[in-house]
Amino acid sequence: MLGFMTVTGYAGMTNIKGIIPVLLPPEELFAGTPARFKVLLCNEKKHIPSFLLQLAASDYGTVLIPLIGGGQNLETTLTLTFPERGRHPVGQIRVSSPFPVNFFTRYWSFQLDTPCIVYPRLVPIASAMASEDSRQSGTTVHHGRGQDGELERIREYSGAEPLRSIHWKLSARGDDLLVKEFGNQSVPPLVIRFDRLPGTGVEEKLSYAAWLIKHRVMEQPVGLDLDGQIIQPATGRQHGTRLLTELALYGQQ
Structure with missing residues (x-):
């Protein structure tokens, strides 16, 4: 029995050894919304494959990889959900496997300290506010x-x-x-004035502002007045990223 445990233990540790994960975040992350991260796995063992690998990033999500060949790279996705806005490190990625006999699960942990910027939760603005806004910022020919x-x-x-x-x-x-x-x-510009948004709290107002930016910035110039800090209206993905980042880090800088 001891010999069997020794052999299977060595095989299990060899199975997960040399597996290096790299996590690539998506372009946009919103609080409470599942996001698909790209994961690149490299098996540094040139001639030994690895079986039944499970990737887990903190408490956010897991993915199962049946096989990665020796010396090969494999691309997969890992779905993560962040509950709150702001800077959030992914934290640890754990590579584990029950191979070879499913008696024990062995694992390596990798610490990822690079933070992700998580934008506020997207909440559609109330219909009354939307109709009022459409009168002020509709399309004019x-x-x-x-x-x-x-x-x-x-x-x-x-x-x-x-x-x-x-x-x-x-x-x-x-x-x-x-x-x-x-x-x-x-199309006349839309300037989002934070203090005039509906909502009973800061997070709700930020969620409304994020929704407006997400749905308008590619179609018309959007600006932001955030407690006196004014960002002039503009369009495009890069400008939208700037606005959403300001909302994500509001009160945390």
Whole structure:
């Protein structure tokens, strides 16, 4: 029996030895929302495979890997959920396995100190507030000349218009070049004023602000007034990340 335990114990420790995990967070993390992290596993044992590996990150989530060959790299995902906003280290990743006989579970632990920025929980803003906001920040069409509105008319090419505005099909039917003329569509900016948001507490207001940013920043300029700290309106993913980071670290910096 002692010999059997010695042999199986050695096989079990060899099975998990040389398994190195690397955890890559997603672009966005919101409190209370499960997020899929990419996990890269490297088996540094060149000729020995590993079986029945289980990855666990603190108390957040686990994933089972049946087999990784000797000297191979394997990519998988690990779903984690953070309960609160702010900076949160993933903490320990534990690589364990019941191999070879399922009597004992052996494990290695790896400490990951790199923090993740977790944004506030997403809570849809109340319908009354949404309707009021839509009156202030809806889409308005100005009848100027531009390239992003509705097609208004076709006219002769004057030489000043960009080539992409030429209507090639109609121009091919005659001797003159014709261009498409569009209206200019502009969307007024939305400035989120933290003190005017509904909600009974700071976390609820932050959740409403995060929802507005998440759903508006790719469509219209969004700015933020956070206790007198003003971030000017802009659009795009990078700007949205900046705004959400300010909300995530509010009161914690």
